[in-house]
Amino acid sequence: MESTIQSSEQNQLLARFSGFWQSFKKNRSGLIGLGMLVVILVMAIFAPLIAPYASSSTSSAGLSDIYNPPSAAHWFGTDDAGQDVFSNFIFGARVSLTVGFFAAFISIIIGGIFGLVAGFFGGRWENFIMRFTDIMLVIPDLPLMVVIVALTKPSLLNIIFVIGLLGWTTTARVVRSQTLAVKSRKFVLRARAIGAGKGHIVSHHILPLVMPILVVQAVLVVSLAILNESALSFIGLGDPTALSWGQMLNYAFGRGAMSTGAWWALVVPGFGIVWVVLGLTLLGQGLEKVLNPRLETHHLMQGRPSVQSEAGWDVAKKGTLLEVQNLSINYVNEGQPPARAVENVSFTLKEGELIGLVGESGCGKTTLMLSLLRLLPAAGQIVNGRVFFNGKDLVMLGDEELNDIRWKGISIVFQGAMNALNPVRTVGDQIAESITQHLPGFPKENIEARVIELLELVGIAADHKDHFAHQYSGGMRQRAMIAMALACNPQVIIADEPTTALDVMIQAQILELLDGLRKKLGLAIIFVTHDLGVVAEMCDKVLVMYGGVTAEYADVDIIYNNPKHPYTQELLKAFPDLTKPKKKLSSIPGYPPRLEALPAGCRFAPRCPSVFSRCHTEQPILHDLGNEHLASCHLLEASK
């Protein structure tokens, strides 16, 4: 029984390790670092086999042996004592690495224990340890090491202890915060609830999760310890009997290598230090990246250029403000097939019109909206289609011209305005910025009045103008975003789920506000939502998206009274209707397809109640049902 548990634990460990290795293998800098370290470790371990001369061959050295330049006999020349620099370099690796590893071991043990105790027990322990850590962190460590080593014997052991005993501070901090994070995870809380002992919880639940970070930290601490040892040696506080790389440099620098021009005695040992420290740093970074994978991407990165593979329709129809034709967007990640996030979506928007864009999360609604103004993340690429705005195709427009249309022609109210406002600039300042950006003729002295006017329009008192976003409530932020979106009198506003994160009362206020503004200012609005109630009340037209494609597109009345696509029908079943209070609500089982695993046929097929065999193999085309009513379903072919 015991052994089976143990072996399964071992298997788990093995599986975790191999999983780790799989992702580490892809990390180029981490692999290079590991390789660099392996080379130097092999060299240190097999030093007597590799080194051409024994470690201390002073006896045979004469005056003529001192500072000989590199030659066939001495690849890297000789040093101040007539010894072979290359051999000393190889043996020096042993000393430098020994100091580095043992000192780091001490630091990691101390820092690890302090961090665990502080994080796990909290309270007075934590307070005391962290205060002490703060103090030790502020005291400059090299001067303190110098003082202590100068007052004691500069033996290798002493140096190891001094470096080790002073190098634990960052480890303690890192381990503490990781312990805190792990402590509140469910399985730890569960273990506590069933009365597991503290020792058991720490060793079985917390330590395994703190360990990886401790390893990364250890790698960095080793490199710091090696740097500190070399500095101490160079200052003259190294162990005179152990020729580390730092000590070699100390001797060479102090004994005339400079004046005799013996660069080899100075360059070679330093190169060893750089090699090891760089190797450790690269390895540490690689490990860190595997443990905390971060998308190395941001909003200013050059995106992929748009492509228009098909000839478009004619230039925009008369009377339309915005016309989207056959727009397709892929997400392209290296080494993976492109993910088809949006495919062949078309719709039109007239002045003063409100179109609702409906679908579950993950159906490509936000991607579609971002692509209209080419705001997609770097991996996103428009692979086909056109976006006509006032007759100009935004997909192919130059950057500068596009910047003019952004906000002045089309503005966006983002989903969850929590972070959409800059935290270190006042809200008023950010609204004013959009005015100065797009309306250069706007009189400077009137800007403040305009900002106040805009804020009052959305129901925010003027004196909140100079406040920061964190001083606003969630609803106020959302309204401030709307005020900002209105600042340049745009013709179109895209409202991307502007009310999802808000409570019902504020939702209603914001919706009313947007609808009022539309009537007052003649705005056209694209309203992204999964709330069909909102759509029913306000919208003129509805576009229902599923899995990145148009499911159905029609007037709001048709959508509600005569929906053709099974997805629209199912969505409506999930929506309470006041006129039919006895109707039973039902939700659609399952989830929208993941982009990297789209079904071969109709994307809704796996969840569709009316599915038949063709749906699984063939993607339905968009059927035009007349009256600008479009739907993509195989069932419609028969009915037509």
Add this chain to the structure above:
Amino acid sequence: MNRTRAFLKKTAWALFTIIFVIILNFFLFRVLPGDPARAGIRDPRLKKEAIEMLRVRFGLDKPVINCFESLNPIQVGSCAVNPFDTQFFIYVRNLVQGELGISYHTNRPVTDILAERLWNTVLLIGAGQILSIIFGVALGIFAAWKARTSIDYLAVGSSLVAWSLPTFWLGIILLFWGSAHGFPLAGKATPGMSSMPLLQQWGDIARHMFLPTLTYTIVYMGEYTLIMRSSLMDVLSEDYILTAKAKGLNAFQILKDHALKNAMLPLVTVIAINLGFTVAGAIQIEAVFSWPGLGSAIYEAVVRRDFPVLQGAFLLIAVAVILANLIADLTYNFLDPRVQTE
């Protein structure tokens, strides 16, 4: 209100740390065995009167602190001693009066020696910090903006190499290079320069400063580049940057008006934490270039076993770092509006 409280709390904490350092400094030099003043009085060749004279001269005739005659090895003494007549109290009183003892080597007051040298170190660290921050931040911004292009890989790679360089070794290499290109190799000024016009003197100092400052800049620039890059990468992936982009601002405007301030904030903390390492760098650089600052004072004190100078220099450096840390901390609070109102 809250800001004043935070200010007072931080200042009080810095004061407490300074007191800790003062106490640590005293006991380190009393507990650890190396000080020749105490080693000397155990020399069997000395007569009793001579030993007594030495003890009086170095104040060793008094008990270390109340109840303890000596800490190494520990000898319990009378607790009835006047606490003000102990070595610890005299040390503290001298400190308050700005006295740090007499140098064994030059017989001059340590305070005078350190006062001469303090400004040279401040000059070196100041110039090096400013340059490394300017270049490091600029390179970091560029690398983040052009993330995952060859420019970025080059910037990150060279920063990692710079970070891995032992400071003193880079100094040696640059010294080697400088000696071939006619740069002055040691000290702060050419002898006899003091009779020259002021402008020429400054030029001379600048020439002497070039190599140490270059060493300093290269070593610390790498770290600032990496931190600035990762901080800016974080900021640039925030939602409000997307808002700024949607507002039609171009990349330059977004960086200048929306990203930099936010990305610089963590850097302030890092600069503060770095000050300790900075001093470590200064010791090594000053040792290589014989720059007459606090770092070379430490180096020389170690070589000559001049413990009063070592003790004084350590205390001065530690206090300076603590204060600089406090200033950086308070600056951060001042810069970040989120802290102000919390």
